[in-house]
Amino acid sequence: MVFSTSLNMMIVTLLILFEIAYVSSTASYTHCTCYEYQAFCKNRLSTWDGAKLLCKSLGGWLATIDTESTFQQIIQTINDAGMNTTACHKSGFWIGLYDPTPTGTGHTGDSLVWVHDMCESYQKWASNQPDDATGKNPLGQNCVQLWFRNNGDMDDYYCFKKKGYICQIPRSCTCTINSVTSS
Numbered sequence: 727m728v729f730s731t732s733l734n735m736m737i738v739t740l741l742i743l744f745e746i747a748y749v750s751s752t753a754s755y756t757h758c759t760c761y762e763y764q765a766f767c768k769n770r771l772s773t774w775d776g777a778k779l780l781c782k783s784l785g786g787w788l789a790t791i792d793t794e795s796t797f798q799q800i801i802q803t804i805n806d807a808g809m810n811t812t813a814c815h816k817s818g819f820w821i822g823l824y825d826p827t828p829t830g831t832g833h834t835g836d837s838l839v840w841v842h843d844m845c846e847s848y849q850k851w852a853s854n855q856p857d858d859a860t861g862k863n864p865l866g867q868n869c870v871q872l873w874f875r876n877n878g879d880m881d882d883y884y885c886f887k888k889k890g891y892i893c894q895i896p897r898s899c900t901c902t903i904n905s906v907t908s909s
């Protein structure tokens with residue numbers, strides 16, 4: 727039997743893979759890149775700088791968030807995995823958003839930057855955040871957490887505090903071409 731391929735019927739499927747803790751879900755994206763998001767409970771190294779290094783050691787970076795959909799899936803997957811408990815995260819997970827010029831004199835979401843280039847930036851702040859509070863540090867709160875005491879909405883916090891953290895790791899693209907065969 728002879729099979730031939732119809733180029734006209736090739737279908738390109740873009741897949742992006744989310745895997746947080748032990749839970750996976752998929753979402754479609756307009757770019758052909760696949761990432762794995764991994765969430766970790768806090769440990770003795772996981773200040774914001776420490777978490778950044780831990781993510782680097784996995785070949786990735788502290789998570790960047792480009793859309794509402796990405797944000798919601800990260801929140802949902804952490805909840806589903808039962809990692810939204812005080813024991814795991816002490817109320818927050820570091821992400822890759824920070825103030826590159828920490829002064830403690832106030833900052834806005836627009837003046838914060840991501841650790842990694844991205845096409846779009848999505849931010850969802852808890853009420854009255856970011857506040858760059860200086861109660862425990864004259865240089866303010868210059869690193870951003872997903873704050874699970876507030877449904878995972880963002881909060882700037884003291885970078886030297888140990889938190890849970892979320893890494894984003896590039897994986898080989900799973901774009902596939904489905905060819906239709908006929909006899």
Ligand SMILES: *[C@@H]1O[C@H](CO)[C@@H](O)[C@H](O)[C@H]1NC(C)=O
Pocket residue numbers: 805806808810811812
């Ligand atoms: C964790 O998430 C689950 C699922 O959404 C929810 O039922 C539970 O109340 C959350 N627990 C905490 C401590 O927020």
Ligand SMILES: [Ca+2]
Pocket residue numbers: 825827828829830831832833858865866867868
């Ligand atoms: Ca600041």
Ligand SMILES: [Ca+2]
Pocket residue numbers: 855856857858859867881882883
């Ligand atoms: Ca804050």
